[in-house]
Amino acid sequence: MHLFDKEKIYGDRLLAVDDRDRNVTYDQLDSFSGELYRKVGGKKLIFILCENTIESLSGYLGCLKTGIVPLMLDSHIHPSLLNGLIREYHPAFLYIPKTCIEKIEDSEVIWQFGGYCLCERNEKMPPALYCELSLLLTTSGSTGSPKLVRQSSWNIDANGKSIACYLEIDANERPITTLPMNYTYGLSVFNSHVLMGCTLLLTTYGVLEPDFWGFARKKRATSLAGVPYTYQILKRIGFMDMDLPDLKTMTQAGGKMPPRLHKEFALYAKRTNRKLIVMYGQTEATARMGYLPADKTLEKCGSMGIAIPGGRFWLENEQGNEIIEPDIPGELVYQGKNVTLGYACCKDDLIKQDEWKGVLHTGDIASRDSEGYYYITGRKKRFIKVSGSRVNLDEVERLLKEQYEGIDFACVGTDDNLTIFMDQLILDGGEEIIEYLYQVTGIGNRTAAVKCVDQIPKNESGKTLYKELETTADNRIQSK
Missing domain, CATH: 3.40.50.12780 (ANL, N-terminal domain)
Structure with missing residues (x-):
């Protein structure tokens, strides 16, 4: 060798x-x-x-x-x-x-x-x-x-x-x-x-x-x-x-x-x-x-x-x-x-x-x-469809992290069902986040929800463990 x-x-x-x-x-x-x-x-x-x-x-x-x-x-x-x-x-x-x-x-x-x-x-x-x-x-x-x-x-x-x-x-x-x-x-x-x-x-x-x-x-x-x-x-x-x-x-x-x-x-x-x-x-x-x-x-x-x-x-x-x-x-x-x-x-x-x-x-x-x-823009399998349009979940995370500096986000979902996890408790029911996302991407409140967790679970290399998000979630909040 x-x-x-x-x-x-x-x-x-x-x-x-x-x-x-x-x-x-x-x-x-x-x-x-x-x-x-x-x-x-x-x-x-x-x-x-x-x-x-x-x-x-x-x-x-x-x-x-x-x-x-x-x-x-x-x-x-x-x-x-x-x-x-x-x-x-x-x-x-x-x-x-x-x-x-x-x-x-x-x-x-x-x-x-x-x-x-x-x-x-x-x-x-x-x-x-x-x-x-x-x-x-x-x-x-x-x-x-x-x-x-x-x-x-x-x-x-x-x-x-x-x-x-x-x-x-x-x-x-x-x-x-x-x-x-x-x-x-x-x-x-x-x-x-x-x-x-x-x-x-x-x-x-x-x-x-x-x-x-x-x-x-x-x-x-x-x-x-x-x-x-x-x-x-x-x-x-x-x-x-x-x-x-x-x-x-x-x-x-x-x-x-x-x-x-x-x-x-x-x-x-x-x-x-x-x-x-x-x-x-x-x-x-x-x-x-x-x-x-x-x-x-x-x-x-x-x-x-x-x-x-x-x-x-x-x-x-x-x-x-x-x-x-x-x-x-x-x-x-x-x-x-x-x-x-x-x-x-x-x-x-x-x-x-x-x-x-x-x-x-x-x-x-x-x-x-x-x-x-x-320039990496997302993962091939990290897409969902919302109202028939493809949505890149990694790109949604990037937008939110840039808009709300200091807060960690992770996004998962299935077609017409986007869930946004964040590591800070919010007081407005997630409405500001949902509204921002709608203005930027067109994803509306009927297909998106916000959940708060104590922290976004990561592996030893710092990558998000998406499968663990549901088990760590508390205080589910959905925009009205």
Whole structure:
């Protein structure tokens, strides 16, 4: 795997430092990987319960280096969901924090490394694994869905090299962790920086905690990554007034940032001589597919940019024909070596070879301007019909968030039935919101309702969990 081609050169260079002042070198990773392989005994399936720690990072990279195939899961996954996945995929081993031992069944601890345990299962029906299969990630956050994305070594290598290229990463970079390791965006930060011999700053603190910023300053963090929700929090806690002398780069992915917020951080980056790079990706493409160059972040505010080095975008209409003219929406299609092998829904799928052949229909609706920059406008399946006209639910959310700054919205619905969820209690029965929506879109009060919730449910990457909205809803309000 090319990710580790220069590991011997990096030698005693620090691979990672954590918030407890522990560290690990590239040489030590090599030793750990050899021991892990001896314990596991070959190319087998292992579940890793992830945390942003040295033990978790070592387990992940040790698997990639030796050909062991990990499924990356949140360490906070509910035991019933974890054991459901175990029953579906029959892993031979689990690599987990000691604090998670009580979550697992029928396993024996055979090795301990710091705060982690390698547990062997008495598995009589292990899955057959495709020779090029290197990594498994979930498609649905913490829901426990058995649907996984199958990634190969060449997918990971290609995406890591491309990201390192357009972000201009060199060995002096020191990214701080702000995203979970089981999330494709978080992993892409690790892969692209390990490739270049950087030092990762690992912390379990969140950006709302003072200790996070103390660690960032002490260890001279040069970059941070976030989803749109991260940047909403950063604005709220006064990030733009913080003293962070070593910070050079901010990246954003995991959904479209509201244009107003995008512009605020772009102006901040320009004022402080930093780079803001907005990116676009999916787990199905290993991580990144598109990026907006830092020098275009104001001029093309709201755009997800252009294809990454080595990739290509185009748009297709409903008949599957390529759209040539600018400013016409269609489904965004991507081609590149980072497009993954396909999905798995059960253990028998893990032997499958490359099903997608480097082409991914993203399911996102986008338009392209006359200069070749792409703008995401919604999801292909996030449409309803109101009075016979198509309504883009993502676009309704965008309109409301821009009109009512500081309030989070989420929209769901069926034909002629739009429900708007918001995270603040309102006193006028939602009439102002319904009236605004009618004036802008023509959607009237007979087809729209407002519901208040304590908060809009999100997954670990900050994306809205639409299926959970109904169970969290209270105080249903409908315009009269």
